[in-house]
Amino acid sequence: MSDQITKFQLQSVFSEENIPKNIIGTPFADLIRYHNFATKFKDYEKAELAVVMCMDNRKQLKIPNKFAYILRTAGARVTGSEFKLSFAIGFADIKHVALIGHTNCGMVNLQSKKEKTVSGLIEHAGWTKEQAENHFTSYAPFFEIENEVEFTASEAKRLKEKYPKISFLPMIYKVEDYKLYLIE
Numbered sequence: 001m002s003d004q005i006t007k008f009q010l011q012s013v014f015s016e017e018n019i020p021k022n023i024i025g026t027p028f029a030d031l032i033r034y035h036n037f038a039t040k041f042k043d044y045e046k047a048e049l050a051v052v053m054c055m056d057n058r059k060q061l062k063i064p065n066k067f068a069y070i071l072r073t074a075g076a077r078v079t080g081s082e083f084k085l086s087f088a089i090g091f092a093d094i095k096h097v098a099l100i101g102h103t104n105c106g107m108v109n110l111q112s113k114k115e116k117t118v119s120g121l122i123e124h125a126g127w128t129k130e131q132a133e134n135h136f137t138s139y140a141p142f143f144e145i146e147n148e149v150e151f152t153a154s155e156a157k158r159l160k161e162k163y164p165k166i167s168f169l170p171m172i173y174k175v176e177d178y179k180l181y182l183i184e
């Protein structure tokens with residue numbers, strides 16, 4: 001990830017004092033406490049939060065059962081999956097959504113992964129070279145991310161315009177230390 005070229009910085013949250021005042025008392029603060037501080041799990045009867053995160057296998061949130069709806073997509077991109085979020089908001093009364101991008105995301109520099117992906121699809125899925133190449137070429141531009149931090153921040157801004165009364169918190173999961181960071 002190229003931190004240098006982005007206007008955003010990652011803010012670590014390793015103790016209670018690091019939690020920004022504006023999220024204290026919200027499920028966002030509890031998410032940070034559970035995951036980063038290993039706070040003892042409370043019992044939940046209903047979900048308090050929705051989380052959107054990448055499907056990447058290196059990430060596992062440490063949170064209690066029933067605490068959160070979790071939507072996992074490539075690159076934590078919500079476009080194309082809006083209805084899932086709408087369902088959590090409308091039907092399950094979710095008012096807080098954490099958008100969690102991560103370092104070293106596979107959707108960054110996707111074009112460089114074309115050859116391996118295409119040959120893997122031919123070998124594992126039984127596709128023809130033409131099928132695999134056409135598939136990659138038509139979908140890759142839609143999923144490609146330039147920078148994980150900027151993308152997550154912009155996705156939060158875009159969703160806030162679409163769901164104005166919902167709170168969105170963009171965060172980054174560092175696969176290097178498995179912790180959640182805030183974006184500022």
Ligand SMILES: [Zn+2]
Nearest residue numbers: 054056105106
């Ligand atoms: Zn990813």
